[in-house]
Amino acid sequence: MSRLIMILILGLASLGPIVPVYAQVDTFEFDTAEQQQRFRRLSDEFRCPMCQNTSLTGSTGGVAEDLRREIHRMIMDDWTDEQIEQFMFDRYGDFIFYRPRLRAETVLLWFGPLIFLVVGGLVIFNIVRKSRAASAETLSEEEQRQLNELLDRKS
Amino acid sequence: MLRLKYFLPVLVFAALGIFMYIGLHLNSRELPSVLINKPLPNFQLEEVRTNTLVSKDDLPEGPFLLNVWGSYCLPCLVEHPTFMRLSEDGVIPIVGINYKDRQGAAQDWLDTNGNPFQFSVMDEDGRLGIDLGVYGAPETFLIDKNGLIRYRHVSVLDEQAWQEIFVPAIEELQREES
Known part of the structure; x- marks a missing residue:
């Protein structure tokens, strides 16, 4: 059925x-x-x-x-x-x-999203660059000497 | 300075929120007319009662109102008393565009409800309506002394709209002249 x-x-x-x-x-x-x-x-x-x-x-x-x-x-x-x-x-x-x-009145409509993309991209680029810089930071000779000194003193 | 940076997303969000809130309360039916400050289009159409040919030259001297109406249009009945009063008190000349209507029905409508118009042209196929950027009755245009379209009102023109929008707009036109 x-x-x-x-x-x-x-x-x-x-x-x-x-x-x-x-x-x-x-x-x-x-x-x-x-x-x-x-x-x-x-x-x-x-x-x-x-x-x-x-x-x-x-x-x-x-x-x-x-x-x-x-x-x-x-x-x-x-x-x-x-x-x-x-x-x-x-x-x-x-x-x-x-x-x-595409006219003066519609420019924002057309390129507004692009502006957001660029600004957002810049922000992300900055964040990534900063964190890279932070992790890749090496000690200067002077700093290394100070560090060794400190370590030596401890032992 | 560092603090401001962290608040930036919040500020951007707040700005977007404000725009969207405004957008929420805009009347999307009221499209801005591109014809503001442009001359009326030419036309040659029959008058709804007399069938005489009427053209742009027969229009009254401005400022006057150009009202798009039809016998099928219910909101037109709502605004009709306003036009009757304006015409009875001789406040401003009103010309009708009988938009996409049938002549018999239009004539009956005028007989039943009264005729506030100096005359009404029959725009049966909506050709004049297209030239005016009309997308449905009722719409009302304010025409100035030089035959330029100065304001376009979409939907019902009731007493409130008359007092709040049209009276100041017409006063503005008179100020310009003097």
Whole structure:
């Protein structure tokens, strides 16, 4: 009996979608496969301003639909990627990019982690250097003489 | 000097903590607009009631409010009394952008709730909305005398927001002029 249920479950599961299902249901038409790929890639790279944690591809938000339509229009009009990115930036700012542009305002965002890495690295380097220096310290001639003296006195 | 060195990690942690605490209380829905101090985009759209074509030239002289609304938008109902009062008292001209709505529904909404707008343009496909960086109704822009966008308010503009944000902002605009 349990085996039968198992087979049923597996059977049902195999009916499920094999490719990931996206929330969007747009039916954009493209002239070439390359245009379609560009559309995919660009909609993946922009963040939906309304839902914030989804790309334009995965969002059903009204504004995401509109922006996908705009991207489609721009691709069909042979805009370059840079032009499309500029279009988005002029309207929605840095927020629209999952990978924000390198600008004065975003320098800290890009290189902040690097600063932490460098500072942390320097601290560790210092600690290691100091402990090395401490362990490798040898006595000067004068010190050695004093030590021997002390040892001799004891015996 | 040696003491300070040992406290450095604690200080760094405290600084991070402060930033994160502030971040925790930021409203992530209020994205800074890149259009501040930029001119309004051009448009040519039909008016929601009369179907006459309206363009940028038909906008009132600033300062005026540009409110993005829709009949489907519940928060718009919440801010609606504020706009009704502002329009009845003649405080400031208000122009509507009927954003991604159907004309029939929009007209019904105005008939039922009252019309605070000098006019409303129909942005059915959201094209003007995109040019304004809108991501959903309601949003309200404050436009100055020169047609520049000076402030963008995301979500409900209630009496409190009006008094605390818009009144000082408009006074600031008037100070600039004089």
